[in-house]
Amino acid sequence: MAAKVKVLKTKSERKNHTMAVTFALPAAVFSLALIIYPLFTTIKLSFQDVKFIGSLTDDAKGFTVANYTKLFSNADFWNALGRSILFTFCALSISFLIGLGLAILLNKKFHFQKLVRTLILLAWPIPGVIVGLLFTWLFDGNYGIINTILKSLHIIDQNVKWISTGNTAMITVITATIWKSYPFFTLTLLAGLKGISEDYYEAASIDGANAWQKFTKITLPALQSVIVTSLLLNGLWIFRNYDLVYTITGGGPNQATETLPLLLYNQAFKYYNMGYASTIGMISLLVCSIFVILAMPSLKKQFY
Amino acid sequence: MKKKILSLLLCASLAFGLAACGSSGKEKKSDSSSSSEEVVLEFPSWQATEPGFQEFWEEAVAEFENRHDNVKINLYQVPFDSYVDTLTTLYAAGTAPQITHIPSRYFAQFSDMGWFEPLNDRLEKTDILDRWSSLQDGLTVDDEYYGVLLLGNGYSMYYNKAMFDEAGIDIPTDIDSFMEAAKTLTKDENGDGDPEVYGFGACQVTDANFYNEATTFVVGMGGKWSEDGDLSSMTSDKTKEAMKLYQSLFQNNYTPVGLSVEQKRQYFVEGKMAMIFDGPWVASLIDSAAEDVKPNLLVSTIPFENVPGSMSNSLHIPATISDEEKDLVWEFIQMVAEDDFQKLYMEKVGSPSPSKTAVDEEILKENPFLGQFVEDAEKAQEILPSGYEKDYSEFTQYIIDGVMTMVTEPYADVDSTLENMKEKITNELGK
Numbered sequence: 001m002a003a004k005v006k007v008l009k010t011k012s013e014r015k016n017h018t019m020a021v022t023f024a025l026p027a028a029v030f031s032l033a034l035i036i037y038p039l040f041t042t043i044k045l046s047f048q049d050v051k052f053i054g055s056l057t058d059d060a061k062g063f064t065v066a067n068y069t070k071l072f073s074n075a076d077f078w079n080a081l082g083r084s085i086l087f088t089f090c091a092l093s094i095s096f097l098i099g100l101g102l103a104i105l106l107n108k109k110f111h112f113q114k115l116v117r118t119l120i121l122l123a124w125p126i127p128g129v130i131v132g133l134l135f136t137w138l139f140d141g142n143y144g145i146i147n148t149i150l151k152s153l154h155i156i157d158q159n160v161k162w163i164s165t166g167n168t169a170m171i172t173v174i175t176a177t178i179w180k181s182y183p184f185f186t187l188t189l190l191a192g193l194k195g196i197s198e199d200y201y202e203a204a205s206i207d208g209a210n211a212w213q214k215f216t217k218i219t220l221p222a223l224q225s226v227i228v229t230s231l232l233l234n235g236l237w238i239f240r241n242y243d244l245v246y247t248i249t250g251g252g253p254n255q256a257t258e259t260l261p262l263l264l265y266n267q268a269f270k271y272y273n274m275g276y277a278s279t280i281g282m283i284s285l286l287v288c289s290i291f292v293i294l295a296m297p298s299l300k301k302q303f304y
Numbered sequence: 305m306k307k308k309i310l311s312l313l314l315c316a317s318l319a320f321g322l323a324a325c326g327s328s329g330k331e332k333k334s335d336s337s338s339s340s341e342e343v344v345l346e347f348p349s350w351q352a353t354e355p356g357f358q359e360f361w362e363e364a365v366a367e368f369e370n371r372h373d374n375v376k377i378n379l380y381q382v383p384f385d386s387y388v389d390t391l392t393t394l395y396a397a398g399t400a401p402q403i404t405h406i407p408s409r410y411f412a413q414f415s416d417m418g419w420f421e422p423l424n425d426r427l428e429k430t431d432i433l434d435r436w437s438s439l440q441d442g443l444t445v446d447d448e449y450y451g452v453l454l455l456g457n458g459y460s461m462y463y464n465k466a467m468f469d470e471a472g473i474d475i476p477t478d479i480d481s482f483m484e485a486a487k488t489l490t491k492d493e494n495g496d497g498d499p500e501v502y503g504f505g506a507c508q509v510t511d512a513n514f515y516n517e518a519t520t521f522v523v524g525m526g527g528k529w530s531e532d533g534d535l536s537s538m539t540s541d542k543t544k545e546a547m548k549l550y551q552s553l554f555q556n557n558y559t560p561v562g563l564s565v566e567q568k569r570q571y572f573v574e575g576k577m578a579m580i581f582d583g584p585w586v587a588s589l590i591d592s593a594a595e596d597v598k599p600n601l602l603v604s605t606i607p608f609e610n611v612p613g614s615m616s617n618s619l620h621i622p623a624t625i626s627d628e629e630k631d632l633v634w635e636f637i638q639m640v641a642e643d644d645f646q647k648l649y650m651e652k653v654g655s656p657s658p659s660k661t662a663v664d665e666e667i668l669k670e671n672p673f674l675g676q677f678v679e680d681a682e683k684a685q686e687i688l689p690s691g692y693e694k695d696y697s698e699f700t701q702y703i704i705d706g707v708m709t710m711v712t713e714p715y716a717d718v719d720s721t722l723e724n725m726k727e728k729i730t731n732e733l734g735k
Contacts, residue, residue, distance in 0.1 A: 051417070052392070052396060052417055053396045054395055054396030054397065054398060054417070054419075055396075055417040055418065055419075056417060056418030056419065056623065056624075057416065057417055057418040129385075136564060136567070137567070140562065140563070140567065141560070141561050141562045142498070142502075142560035142561065142562075142563070142571075143560075143571070143576070147498075151496075157496065157497075158496060158497045158498055159497075159498045161561045161562055161713075162562065163509070163562035164508055164561040164562030164712050165712065165713065166712075249509065249510065250509050250510035250511045251510050252509065252510030252704075252705075252708055253508070253510065253562075253708050253712045254705065254708050254709050254712065255705065266697075266701065269388070269389050269392060270697035270698070270701065271695075271697050271698040271701075272413060272417075272697075
């Protein structure tokens with residue numbers, strides 16, 4: 001019965017619905033074409049032994065699963081996938097905690113609040129390549145300012161070779177990624193915090209709740225959908241990040257920072273193995289889809 | 305009703321807009337195919353806004369447009385970091401720029417795709433091959449030329465004369481004196497294990513510059529990574545000796561670690577290193593050095609038995625453009641190859657011309673470094689992997705990965721690493 005009631009719309013509602021569809025249709029068709037065509041091409045290429053699109057000497061047209069067989073039996077791929085997951089997890093979790101902390105701080109009223117907010121958000125619009133270059137100089141193992149500061153604070157006795165040692169190179173790219181991505185969390189979570197009514201906190205205070213209880217029982221549940229959305233968006237950005245890592249380490253030293261996007265880029269644009277690169281692209285898409293599927297229940301609650 | 309009409313109008317205007325976009329592309333194409341209308345030749349380059357190169361290219365473009373009433377050249381800058389990717393994408397999309405300028409190390413990969421026009425017939429009607437450096441032969445596939453070299457260079461040794469004078473030592477001329485100088489000029493004045501000044505400056509980031517520098521030592525000391533696809537030279541005594549010497553620079557702290565090539569050059573110009581090996585393009589950076597450092601930054605021959613070098617950059621004609629466009633691009637290449645333009649190139653850029661007839665006393669007098677560059681370019685021995693040019697990127701990545709393990713802690717054993725590199729390249733690129 002309820003379903004029937006839903007179907008029976010007024011004439012005006014039907015008219016509005018048709019108009020909405022009419023307006024949305026061109027954009028939808030355009031967007032679908034931009035997504036479906038490249039996706040279809042990538043799927044097709046991943047099943048072909050193709051060197052490069054547009055090659056006038058490439059005659060491989062048959063379909064094969066050789067790219068997938070090669071990929072799954074290749075240690076470099078599994079290592080890159082593992083690194084990508086580690087890189088994403090570390091950068092995402094730390095930037096989220098910093099972003100959340102700053103959002104809570106900026107939600108309070110204090111002098112120069114607007115200035116501080118602007119300064120904190122400054123890192124977000126800076127292009128990844130610029131951030132990469134900045135961190136290359138900051139973390140230079142010979143004359144870099146980070147070593148100078150750490151030495152003057154007596155935290156280290158000798159310069160740390162940040163970019164030329166595997167573990168520290170990963171720490172460097174994670175630090176740069178955190179610096180670039182935490183403002184997004186601050187921005188979105190701050191917007192979420194502004195939407196929470198003060199009444200809840202006042203009521204909780206009357207009931208004797210302490211700050212931690214208010215945070216866990218009011219703030220976090222109210223922010224849940226914002227947190228999931230921002231984690232998803234930033235997580236996807238970090239997982240697919242290429243320019244920042246490439247600029248700082250080029251994937252080195254000894255492949256210590258070669259994540260999946262770098263492996264893909266190298267195969268596609270350095271070695272001209274477009275078929276194999278497309279296979280890596282498909283697996284990346286699959287991993288990203290898993291992120292989205294996991295976030296879907298919360299997204300549905302927020303948007304539908 | 306009004307809303308309905310409005311929505312229809314909006315849809316129609318969108319469709320019209322899309323159609324207009326489509327038709328403008330067609331118009332542009334017809335522009336370049338008709339001889340009576342203006343022809344636009346696209347010319348992307350990473351040098352379009354680089355000091356020195358910019359003036360040279362702008363003068364070349366202006367002169368060509370003067371000589372051809374209905375032709376315009378659209379010279380525009382693409383940053384070097386993304387240059388090859390951009391060009392690759394343009395070719396893949398079937399929109400190759402008519403005047404194609406590439407770093408020549410990518411020549412074999414591009415020509416392997418069938419993207420370049422063969423030039424033997426055109427070159428035979430000119431004297432370019434008679435005048436040009438032998439490095440031009442690197443632009444051939446099966447005895448057919450597919451491009452014209454713009455710069456072929458040797459690597460030179462830049463040094464800080466004041467540091468040598470202060471230490472009372474001579475400029476190195478062989479391996480022993482080079483190592484002695486690197487040791488003597490590395491100074492850790494406060495004894496914290498981190499030198500303030502280094503005897504030598506090497507780059508150590510996973511990119512093509514790292515390959516070039518490591519190979520400078522290998523070729524300089526008489527070794528090779530490969531010879532016509534044969535990898536036995538990779539484990540020869542000379543290659544091993546070169547790699548051990550290169551490794552010792554890092555092990556003994558005679559060079560900073562983890563530097564990009566830009567950092568290496570910058571620190572040299574700032575007076576933090578006594579010696580670096582690099583190409584002629586560093587000379588323009590020396591101009592930006594502080595006034596007290598600048599007169600001390602000089603250039604000399606690399607202190608090895610061979611002078612390593614390579615093709616640097618070249619011009620090509622895409623195979624897929626119209627015949628009329630091909631003729632125009634060839635005229636442009638011919639014009640740039642004229643001695644007057646080659647002299648202008650040396651004057652503006654400070655790098656040696658591949659034309660033997662363009663170098664004269666006057667030009668050498670004007671640019672103090674040019675004589676050294678010309679001498680090094682003439683003696684240069686190719687650092688590109690012989691027989692693996694088509695797999696340049698993949699081959700060099702294996703070299704980079706292997707050599708990087710030798711020069712980063714815990715410093716992998718040179719002999720066994722070279723054996724492993726050889727085995728990996730044989731398995732992956734098998735020749």
